[in-house]
Amino acid sequence: MVLLQISEPGQSTAPHQHRLAAGIDLGTTNSLVASVRSGSADTLPDEQGRHLLPSVVRYLADGAVEVGEVARADAALDPLNTIVSVKRLMGRGVSDLQTLGSVLPYEFVAGESSMPLIHTVAGNRSPVQVSADILAELKRRAERTLGGELSGVVITVPAYFDDAQRQATKDAGKLAGLKVLRLLNEPTAAAVAYGLDRSSDGIIAVYDLGGGTFDISILRLNQGVFEVLATAGDTALGGDDMDRLIAAWLMQETGIQGDPGHAMQRRLLQAACAAKEQLTDRDEVDVFVDLDDGSRRQTRLSRAQLNALIEPLVRKTLAPCRRALRDAGVSAQQIGAVVMVGGSTRVPRVREAVAEFFAREPLVDIDPDKVVAIGAAVQADILVGNKPEDEMLLLDVIPLSLGIETMGGLTEKIVPRNTTIPVARAQEFTTFKDGQTAMALHVVQGERELVDDCRSLARFELRDIPPMAAGAARIRVTFQVDADGLLSVTAQEQTSGAQARIEVKPSYGLTDNEIETMLRDSIEHAQDDVEARRLREQQVEADRVLEALQAALKEDGDRFLSSDERVSVDNAARRLAEARNGDDARAIKRAIEALEAASAAYVDRRMNANIQKAMAGHALDEFK
Amino acid sequence: MSSVLTQNHFELFSLPQQYAVDSERLDARYRELQRSVHPDRFARAGDQERRISMQQAAQINEAYQVLKDPLRRGRYLLQLRGHSVDDQQRTHQDPAFLMQQIDLRESLDEVRHQADPLGALRALADRISDQYRALETGLGEALDSADADPAEALALVLKMQYFTRLHDEVQTLEADLEDELL
Numbered sequence: 030m031v032l033l034q035i036s037e038p039g040q041s042t043a044p045h046q047h048r049l050a051a052g053i054d055l056g057t058t059n060s061l062v063a064s065v066r067s068g069s070a071d072t073l074p075d076e077q078g079r080h081l082l083p084s085v086v087r088y089l090a091d092g093a094v095e096v097g098e099v100a101r102a103d104a105a106l107d108p109l110n111t112i113v114s115v116k117r118l119m120g121r122g123v124s125d126l127q128t129l130g131s132v133l134p135y136e137f138v139a140g141e142s143s144m145p146l147i148h149t150v151a152g153n154r155s156p157v158q159v160s161a162d163i164l165a166e167l168k169r170r171a172e173r174t175l176g177g178e179l180s181g182v183v184i185t186v187p188a189y190f191d192d193a194q195r196q197a198t199k200d201a202g203k204l205a206g207l208k209v210l211r212l213l214n215e216p217t218a219a220a221v222a223y224g225l226d227r228s229s230d231g232i233i234a235v236y237d238l239g240g241g242t243f244d245i246s247i248l249r250l251n252q253g254v255f256e257v258l259a260t261a262g263d264t265a266l267g268g269d270d271m272d273r274l275i276a277a278w279l280m281q282e283t284g285i286q287g288d289p290g291h292a293m294q295r296r297l298l299q300a301a302c303a304a305k306e307q308l309t310d311r312d313e314v315d316v317f318v319d320l321d322d323g324s325r326r327q328t329r330l331s332r333a334q335l336n337a338l339i340e341p342l343v344r345k346t347l348a349p350c351r352r353a354l355r356d357a358g359v360s361a362q363q364i365g366a367v368v369m370v371g372g373s374t375r376v377p378r379v380r381e382a383v384a385e386f387f388a389r390e391p392l393v394d395i396d397p398d399k400v401v402a403i404g405a406a407v408q409a410d411i412l413v414g415n416k417p418e419d420e421m422l423l424l425d426v427i428p429l430s431l432g433i434e435t436m437g438g439l440t441e442k443i444v445p446r447n448t449t450i451p452v453a454r455a456q457e458f459t460t461f462k463d464g465q466t467a468m469a470l471h472v473v474q475g476e477r478e479l480v481d482d483c484r485s486l487a488r489f490e491l492r493d494i495p496p497m498a499a500g501a502a503r504i505r506v507t508f509q510v511d512a513d514g515l516l517s518v519t520a521q522e523q524t525s526g527a528q529a530r531i532e533v534k535p536s537y538g539l540t541d542n543e544i545e546t547m548l549r550d551s552i553e554h555a556q557d558d559v560e561a562r563r564l565r566e567q568q569v570e571a572d573r574v575l576e577a578l579q580a581a582l583k584e585d586g587d588r589f590l591s592s593d594e595r596v597s598v599d600n601a602a603r604r605l606a607e608a609r610n611g612d613d614a615r616a617i618k619r620a621i622e623a624l625e626a627a628s629a630a631y632v633d634r635r636m637n638a639n640i641q642k643a644m645a646g647h648a649l650d651e652f653k
Numbered sequence: 654m655s656s657v658l659t660q661n662h663f664e665l666f667s668l669p670q671q672y673a674v675d676s677e678r679l680d681a682r683y684r685e686l687q688r689s690v691h692p693d694r695f696a697r698a699g700d701q702e703r704r705i706s707m708q709q710a711a712q713i714n715e716a717y718q719v720l721k722d723p724l725r726r727g728r729y730l731l732q733l734r735g736h737s738v739d740d741q742q743r744t745h746q747d748p749a750f751l752m753q754q755i756d757l758r759e760s761l762d763e764v765r766h767q768a769d770p771l772g773a774l775r776a777l778a779d780r781i782s783d784q785y786r787a788l789e790t791g792l793g794e795a796l797d798s799a800d801a802d803p804a805e806a807l808a809l810v811l812k813m814q815y816f817t818r819l820h821d822e823v824q825t826l827e828a829d830l831e832d833e834l835l
Contacts, residue, residue: 181696210696254684351831355824412696422688448718451692453711511707512692577698625701636690636705643689644667644682 048180050413051171052405057116058240060084062167063406070406072399073174086162087111088151096166105295110149117241118156120194157201164205181210183409185401187242188214189262189428191474192486192516210412212513216246217423218404219370224250231365236383239371241267245350247357253420259356259447260428261349268373271339275301283318283326308332309375336378343382356447367391372398424449427510434471434480443508453509464496489518495525567617571609574621589634601627662716672796683717723789724813736803738810771830778823785816
C-alpha cells in the first residue's frame with residue numbers, strides 16, 4: 030500500500046499523480062470496463078482477450094461464484110442458480126415480478142424490504158448483490174490490467190432509470206468495494222465518446238437499444254458542454270424482447286407445445302438470439318432446437334420474417350423518440366447527428382427505421398457495445414482529476430417527474446421531467462391538527478395523475494415538528510436531486526427554525542440494515558475483516574480530504590483565512606493526519622468531521638469566490 | 654461578498670435587470686457558471702465543497718430556467734419590483750381575450766374530429782404561439798420602457814398563463830394523437 034505523503038502546512042503538496050479510473054457499463058446482457066490509457070479510452074479485455082463480460086452470475090452450492098462466460102455456458106444446465114438479465118430486477122418490487130416473471134424463471138422470496146430476493150443453492154441473493162458480483166469481476170479485471178487500485182469509477186445507467194433503480198446501482202457499486210464518482214446516463218456517455226472525435230457543436234440524438242432497455246436522448250453540444258435537453262424511453266424494452274418473439278415463433282414452427290420448462294426455454298432463447306445476430310449480415314439462417322428427449326428440430330428464418338416479427342418492437346421505440354423531440358423543443362430536421370448505442374442497434378431493421386425517422390444515416394463508427402463504457406471512462410478520468418484543465422461538462426436531466434401524494438390519491442408534481450439536475454425545489458406544508466408533531470410524505474415518480482399509476486419511491490416521515498395550533502406550523506420541505514439523479518429530502522419548520530427529523534422508507538430499495546448485512550456477508554466471504562475494511566475506507570477518505578484541503582490552501586489559503594483561522598485549520602489537519610496513520614476508523618472519522626468544522630467558513634468563502642470569478646469579466650461592461 | 658444564494662437571478666448571471674434578454678449571452682453565461690460550480694468539478698473535494706457546489710449548481714439551474722422562460726422571467730421581474738402575481742387571481746376583465754380563449758379551446762376540442770387531426774392541431778399550435786409572442790412583445794414594452802406600466806404587465810402575465818395552459822394541453826393531445834396514429 031502506498032502511503033500518501035502529507036506535507037507540512039504551507040509547503041507545496043505532492044506533485045500531481047496519475048490516478049487509476051474506470052468507466053463501467055453495467056448492461057442487461059453484457060458488461061464492460063474501460064479506462065483512459067496514454068490519452069485514449071478503450072475497453073479492457075480479460076485474460077482471454079474478451080472485452081464483453083456476459084452479465085451472468087452462477088451461484089454454486091459450495092459458495093463459489095462464477096461470473097461471465099463460464100456462468101453463461103451453464104445457464105441452460107442450471108437455470109435456477111444462474112442469474113441473467115439481473116438489471117431488469119434492479120430497484121423493482123415483488124409486484125413488478127408478475128410482468129417480468131415470464132422472462133426470468135427464478136424462485137423469488139420476499140426480503141426485509143420490498144425488494145425481492147432470488148433463491149439459489151448458495152442462499153438468497155438480492156439483485157443488488159448479483160450486480161455487485163458482476164462489478165467486482167470488472168474491478169478485478171481493471172486492477173489487474175491497470176496494475177493498481179482504482180481511485181474511482183463512473184457507472185452508467187439507462188437515462189430512463191428511476192430513483193430506485195439508480196440507488197440500487199449505486200448500492201451495488203458500494204457493495205463491490207468501488208468508489209462511485211458518478212452515475213452517468215448511458216446515452217450521455219455515448220455522446221461523450223463521439224463528441225471527442227467531432228468537435229462540431231450542434232444537437233445530437235442518441236438512440237440506445239440494449240438487451241433490456243430503450244433510451245432516447247436529445248443533447249446540445251456546445252464548446253465541451255453536453256447539455257441533455259430531453260430524454261425518454263422504456264425500461265422494459267430491448268433485444269431480449271426480440272429474442273422472446275423469435276423463440277415463440279420457433280416453438281410454433283417446430284411444433285413445441287405447452288410450457289417448455291426452464292432449460293428448454295433457455296435453449297429456445299439462445300437459438301433465437303443466435304439467429305437474430307446471424308441475420309445482421311445474412312438473408313436467411315437455419316435454426317436448430319434441441320429437445321429435452323435429445324432429438325433436434327430444424328427450421329429456417331429469413332431476414333424479412335425477422336423484420337416482420339420485430340416490427341411492433343421497433344415501432345414501439347419511435348413513440349419515445351417523438352416525445353423526446355417534443356420535450357426538447359426541436360424538430361427531427363434540427364438533429365445534426367444520430368448516435369447508435371447498444372447491441373440491438375446492429376439489427377438492420379432498427380437502423381433502417383431510425384434513419385427513416387430522423388431522415389439521416391445514424392453514426393455507427395464506434396462499436397455500439399463499447400461506446401458507453403468508453404464515454405464513461407473519459408468522464409471517470411476527468412473526475413479523478415487526471416485532466417484538471419479539461420473543459421468538458423455533462424449536464425443531465427431528471428427523466429421522470431417527481432411528485433408527492435396529495436388528497437384523494439392524486440400526485441402533485443414538484444420537479445417536472447427533463448429538468449436539469451442538480452435541482453432543489455421547496456414546498457411548504459402545514460399541520461391539520463392542534464399539537465401535531467409528525468407528518469407523512471409519499472414521494473412518487475412518473476407522469477400520471479393518480480399516485481397508483483406512478484412509481485412509489487419512498488415514504489418520508491417528518492418528526493419532531495414543534496407542537497402548534499393546526500395550520501400554524503409552516504414546514505418547508507426541500508426535495509433535492511443530485512447530479513446522479515438521486516433524491517434527498519430535508520425539512521424545516523419555518524416559524525421556529527426547528528429541523529424536522531426525516532425517516533425514509535424506500536419503496537423498492539434496500540434498507541440500510543440490509544446493505545450493512547450484505548456488506549458484512551461479502552466481506553466474510555472474502556475472508557476479510559469488517560474492521561479492516563472500514564479502517565481502509567476511512568483512511569482513503571482522510572487522504573482525499575487532506576489532499577483536497579492542501580491543494581486549496583496552496584491556491585488561496587492566504588487570501589481567505591486570517592492567521593488565527595489558518596492556525597486552527599492547520600491544527601485540525603495535523604490531527605487528522607495523525608489519526609489517519611493510527612488504526613482507529615472511528616477516530617479518523619471524528620478527525621475528518623473536526624477538520625470540516627474548522628474549515629467550514631473557509632470553504633464557504635472559497636466557493637462563493639469561485640462563482641464570482643466566473644462572472645468577473647462581465648460585470649462592468651454590461652451593466653449600462 | 655454577496656453569496657450566490659442571496660443574489661437575484663439577474664445579478665447571478667451578470668445581466669441587466671430588465672425583461673429583454675440576449676438569449677445567446679444567457680446560454681453562454683449559464684455554461685460558464687456551471688463549468689465553475691458543477692459538482693463534477695468537485696468530485697474529489699471534501700463533503701462541504703460538494704454540498705455547496707450542489708446548492709450553487711441547483712440555484713444556477715433554477716435561475717436559468719426562470720430567465721429563459723418569457724412568462725417566468727416576467728413574473729420574476731414583477732416580483733423583484735414589488736408586484737406579486739397572485740396565482741388565484743383568475744378573473745379577467747378583457748371580454749375580447751376571453752372570447753378568443755373560448756374560440757381556441759373550441760378549436761382544440763374539435764381537433765379529433767377533423768379529417769387530418771395532426772395537421773389541424775399543428776395549425777392551432779402555430780396560432781397559439783403567434784399570439785403568445787405578441788403578448789411577450791407587449792410585456793417587454795410594459796416592463797422595459799421609460800414609462801413602465803406594472804398594471805399592464807400584470808394583465809399580460811395573466812394572459813400568458815392562459816396560453817401556457819393551453820399550450821400544455823396541445824402538447825398532451827399531440828402526444829396522444831401521435832401514439833394513436835403513427
